Amino acid sequence: MANYYFDTTPLLISVDCIVFGFEEGKLKLLIGKRKMNPGMGEWSLYGGFVKENESLEQAATRTLGSLTGLDNIYMTQVGAYGAVDRDPGERVISIAYCSLINVSDYNEAQQNEYGVEWVSLDELPDLYSDHKMMVTEAIEKLRRHLSTEPLCFNLLPEHFTLTQLQKVYEAILGEEIDKRNFRKRIKTMECIQKTKFVDKLTSKRGAALYRFSESRFQKEEKFKL
C-alpha cells in the first residue's frame, strides 16, 4: 500500500474481551490477574493487540479463541475506548467486544492455563484501567437487547428448562420475573420448542427440556420476550 496519509501518528490498538457466562443461577464474567506490567496482579479482562493484517473482529475472535478454545461464539462490539491515559503503560486505544458463552462448553484446562476465573457480577473486584466501564456498558447493551434478540440462548446449553431460561433473564435484568407471565410469553414464541427430553437433575418431577430453533426464528416476524 502506498502511503497516503502523512503527518499522522499511528497508535496501538487492542481488543478486550468481555466474556459472560451463566452458572449457579448467576451471571458471571471471565477475568484474570494480569501477569505483566503495567498493572501486574490487577484483575483484568483478557485482551490482545490488533495486528496489521486482521480486522477488529478477527482480532477479537482470535483473542477469545486463544483464551477459551472456542469459535463460533456470539460476539458484539461494545465500543472504542480511547482516553489518553487509559492504559498506564502506553497510549493504547481499545475496542471492547462482548461475548456470551455456555459455561459447560468451556474447557477448564484453558481456564487454568490463562489463570482466568468466573467471577459473579455481584462481587466484581476493581478492574484494570477502564475495564469496569467496558463491563458496565456491555451489561447495559445486553439488557437493552435481551428482549428483542435471541441472545439468552448463547448462555445456555442446547437443551434447557424454562426455569433455567427464566433464571438467565432474572440474572441479566437483576429482577425477579413472574413465572406464569414468563411462560405465557414463551408459549407464543414459535422459536422456543419443547423437546421430548426431560431433565431429572434439578427436580424429582422432572422438567421438560426446550431448545431454540434457528430456522423458526428466521421465519418469525419478530422476537419479543
Add this chain to the structure above:
Amino acid sequence: MANYYFDTTPLLISVDCIVFGFEEGKLKLLIGKRKMNPGMGEWSLYGGFVKENESLEQAATRTLGSLTGLDNIYMTQVGAYGAVDRDPGERVISIAYCSLINVSDYNEAQQNEYGVEWVSLDELPDLYSDHKMMVTEAIEKLRRHLSTEPLCFNLLPEHFTLTQLQKVYEAILGEEIDKRNFRKRIKTMECIQKTKFVDKLTSKRGAALYRFSESRFQKEEKFKL
C-alpha cells in the same frame, strides 16, 4: 512513557463525523466530496486522524468543531470500524461519532469552506469506504434511543412548535404519527414546556412555541415519548 508493549504494530486511527440536521421536514446528513486521494471526488463523511495526545472524544469534537465552528454539540459514539481494507489508501481504523445539530446554528461560510452539503437521507449517494454502514448504524441507534432520551431537541432551535417536533420524529422513524396521540403524550411530559411565544411564520393562526427544560428533565423519573 516507557515502552511496555513490544512486537505490536501501531495503526492509524481516525474519527468520522456523522452529522445529522433537520431541514425542510427531512432528516439530512452533512457530507462532502473528498478533495484528496484516495477516493478523490467521492461523497464522504468528514473525518480526521486521532492525535497521540488527545482522546477519541477530543478528536471527534475537534474535527466536528473545525467543520462547523460549533462546540457543545450532542455527540455519541457509533462504533469502531476496522476491516483490513476498509480504506483504499492505508490501513486505518476509524471510530464513528454521530452528532445532532440545529441547522440554523450552522455557519454557512464554513459549509462552503469545506465544501460540504446537507443531503437528504432519501437521496443519499454512495459514500466512500464503509461510511454508508456507519450512517446506517447511526440511524438505527438514533431510532432506538429516540423515545427514551431527549435527543430530538438537539435538532431543533431552542423554541419550537409541536408540529416541528412531530416532524422530527416522523423524519427519524420514517413513519407518520397521529397528531392527537403525539400531543397527548407531550402533555404528560413536564420537561416540554409551553412558552409565551408564538410562531407566526408557518401559519396564519400562529403556533405556540415550546422549549425543552433541562432542569425539569433531571427531575423527571423517566423520558418516554
Add this chain to the structure above:
DNA sequence: CCAAAAGTGTTCCGTCTACACCCATGG
C-alpha cells in the same frame, strides 16, 4: 408422606390506537 420444583388461567388496569371536527387569521 413430605419436600421441592414443575406446571397452569383469570382478572384488572393502564396504555396505545384509531378516528374527525372546530378555531384563528392573513391575504
Add this chain to the structure above:
DNA sequence: CCATGGGTGTAGACGGAACACTTTTGG
C-alpha cells in the same frame, strides 16, 4: 370568505402485571 395549519377528546383493543394452587416423584 376561504385556504391553511393549529388545536382538541373519546371509545375500544390490546398487552402487561398481579396473583395461588395442583402435580409429580425421589428420598
